[in-house]
Amino acid sequence: MTVRTRTKRARHPHDDAPDTSGDFRRIAQLEDGPEKEELRQRVVRAWMPMAGRLARHFRNRGEALEDLEQVAALGLVKAVARYDISRGCAFESFAVPTIVGEIKRHFRDHMWGLHVPRRVQELRNRVRTTQRELSLGLDGHSPTVAQIAEHSGLSEEDVLVGMEALESYSTLSLDAELPGADDGYSLADTIGASEPGFERVVYREAVKPRLRQLPERERDILYMRFFCDMTQSRIAEQLGISQMHVSRLITRTCSRIHQEVESDRRHHEHDGARSAVAA
Numbered sequence: 001m002t003v004r005t006r007t008k009r010a011r012h013p014h015d016d017a018p019d020t021s022g023d024f025r026r027i028a029q030l031e032d033g034p035e036k037e038e039l040r041q042r043v044v045r046a047w048m049p050m051a052g053r054l055a056r057h058f059r060n061r062g063e064a065l066e067d068l069e070q071v072a073a074l075g076l077v078k079a080v081a082r083y084d085i086s087r088g089c090a091f092e093s094f095a096v097p098t099i100v101g102e103i104k105r106h107f108r109d110h111m112w113g114l115h116v117p118r119r120v121q122e123l124r125n126r127v128r129t130t131q132r133e134l135s136l137g138l139d140g141h142s143p144t145v146a147q148i149a150e151h152s153g154l155s156e157e158d159v160l161v162g163m164e165a166l167e168s169y170s171t172l173s174l175d176a177e178l179p180g181a182d183d184g185y186s187l188a189d190t191i192g193a194s195e196p197g198f199e200r201v202v203y204r205e206a207v208k209p210r211l212r213q214l215p216e217r218e219r220d221i222l223y224m225r226f227f228c229d230m231t232q233s234r235i236a237e238q239l240g241i242s243q244m245h246v247s248r249l250i251t252r253t254c255s256r257i258h259q260e261v262e263s264d265r266r267h268h269e270h271d272g273a274r275s276a277v278a279a
Helices: 021-029 034-056 064-080 091-111 118-135 147-150 157-166 196-212 216-226 232-239 243-278
Strands: none
Touching: 021 034, 021 216, 064 091, 064 232, 118 147, 118 157, 147 157, 196 216, 196 243, 216 232, 216 243, 232 243
16 A cells, blocks of 8 residues: 655745736736726735735834835836736746835835935945844854955955944934933933134134234223223223223224234135145
């Protein structure tokens, strides 16, 4: 007695794919119009479960599953519209890369928190894939840069660029509390602010030589007003002139010094620009 053993064949993810070859042949024969569009919509509905399965492969990556399913459905519509049955390939072989490509394009164009060049995005994806593959054989340890470069065929410099881009996929709010901080200390608290005192020091140094060139009386008036904090009336009384005269001298002197300092600054900036062009 012969015993027949039946080996169970591994089930392909799309073994339940519908047979729409007849619809595609009919679509190829029809002119553009309502009947052709209706057939295309029927094919899209038949293949929608496959598009949903492909979308679920990309879940838990920062995008809602419903949005991924919509992107996959859009890819399916494009695949149905572009498929040419006369080329002999199965629709599934054409549709899967089209749908997956549409999903990946969605991630590339809409899900990056920072602007990253396409080449860097591709390096990031290759590095991430290689890290996952190598981690399976390293008992959970992270592979080194050299190991990733050897496995992926990239240079170590490109691997480092890809690893840096892994942190650019999403951004962190400046209000996010720093790890280990129990007092609400956030990233925003680590950012420095402009210090107006620096500009004041620079301007004060620029003014010094101009002050030395002033006539003695004008220099004395500015000293008494701004360093001794004397009122204009008291200065006028001490110098034997009117308060109005003191006011005019202060305004005129300060205005002239300011104009001279600004003129010197513009002159230095112009010389610096010319030097840069010449270099």
